[in-house]
Amino acid sequence: MSAQTGKIAIVTGANTGIGYEIALALYRAGAHVIMACRDLAKAEEATQRMKQEGGAGTLEGALIDLSRLDSVRSFAHLLLERYENLDLLINNAGIMVPPAGKTVDGFELQFGINFLGHFALTGHLLPLLSKTNGARVVTLSSGAHHLVNGIDYENLRLEKPYDAQREYAVSKLANILFSIELQRRIEQTGMSLISNAAHPGVTDSNLSRYMPADVYETAVKQFNGLMPTWQGALPALYAATSPAAQGGLYYGPDGEDGLHGYPAEAQVSSAAADEAEAAKLWRYAETATGVSYSF
Numbered sequence: 001m002s003a004q005t006g007k008i009a010i011v012t013g014a015n016t017g018i019g020y021e022i023a024l025a026l027y028r029a030g031a032h033v034i035m036a037c038r039d040l041a042k043a044e045e046a047t048q049r050m051k052q053e054g055g056a057g058t059l060e061g062a063l064i065d066l067s068r069l070d071s072v073r074s075f076a077h078l079l080l081e082r083y084e085n086l087d088l089l090i091n092n093a094g095i096m097v098p099p100a101g102k103t104v105d106g107f108e109l110q111f112g113i114n115f116l117g118h119f120a121l122t123g124h125l126l127p128l129l130s131k132t133n134g135a136r137v138v139t140l141s142s143g144a145h146h147l148v149n150g151i152d153y154e155n156l157r158l159e160k161p162y163d164a165q166r167e168y169a170v171s172k173l174a175n176i177l178f179s180i181e182l183q184r185r186i187e188q189t190g191m192s193l194i195s196n197a198a199h200p201g202v203t204d205s206n207l208s209r210y211m212p213a214d215v216y217e218t219a220v221k222q223f224n225g226l227m228p229t230w231q232g233a234l235p236a237l238y239a240a241t242s243p244a245a246q247g248g249l250y251y252g253p254d255g256e257d258g259l260h261g262y263p264a265e266a267q268v269s270s271a272a273a274d275e276a277e278a279a280k281l282w283r284y285a286e287t288a289t290g291v292s293y294s295f
């Protein structure tokens, strides 16, 4: 990775898993990394571990709970007060197949945390991003986005019987629709900001915390094993820092199965490329979060 000296980066969910490795790599490369976590003690513990590993940059822990839009707003306001620029926003935090539940604002947990929280965060931080030459927003999605054909707007507040995997897939489809739509809107303004998306293939992290052990073990076998977190972090790091990475694209592992390997452009589903769906989701998210993007 090229030197990131002087850059300011936010990584959500930086205390563990892929977010930890993204933050560590940026710190090693000289960036000031804001570790945006829902538990400050965990952020501090991760910061100490990173410092022991050593890096050319600096680290700062900050509280954000993506399941509460008031927490997202408070985090962003702190950043807007303290900083003049923001080079990298890595929308990484996420949960997968938790027991049925809703965010504080009444949305299905995965849709609320994985998508709406990051939609609101990016919108709040747009004034900083748009002032920073060459800033990038990278949003983590998943191969699971291929599992659904669209967003069911009648089920985003858990109106229908809960299907944990389907709701995860919907949240990850929303992540890509958002990432591509953000790029479209940026292009209409002439800003130098870019928005792209990445997925880590299959990576050994805490994401499986809600999966029963036997289901998890079967899945690992089906996938022919998982990659370590440092490798799962590479597509997002490529999207965030490579001069070759472009706005509006999606990056993931280059293996034949698309689940293992090193960063390359990945294919989005036809549902994720649907411009009308992206525009509809954007309108829905602005109303749901109360955050309007002012380009």
Ligand SMILES: NC(=O)c1ccc[n+]([C@@H]2O[C@H](COP(=O)([O-])OP(=O)(O)OC[C@H]3O[C@@H](n4cnc5c(N)ncnc54)[C@H](OP(=O)(O)O)[C@@H]3O)[C@@H](O)[C@H]2O)c1
Pocket: 012, 013, 014, 015, 016, 017, 018, 019, 036, 037, 038, 039, 042, 064, 065, 066, 067, 091, 092, 093, 094, 095, 096, 113, 114, 140, 141, 142, 143, 199, 200, 201, 202, 203, 204, 205, 206, 207, 208, 232
């Ligand atoms: N691992 C894979 O194979 C895989 C595959 C496809 C996509 N992904 C995507 O990659 C991203 C990172 O996942 P991971 O594998 O690194 O999972 P992970 O190890 O479980 O890490 C998830 C991170 O998100 C944080 N988080 C969860 N809920 C939050 C909330 N309400 N507010 C703020 N932070 C919250 C977690 O905090 P706590 O530690 O406090 O819970 C943790 O830091 C996710 O977006 C996931 O969907 C992963």
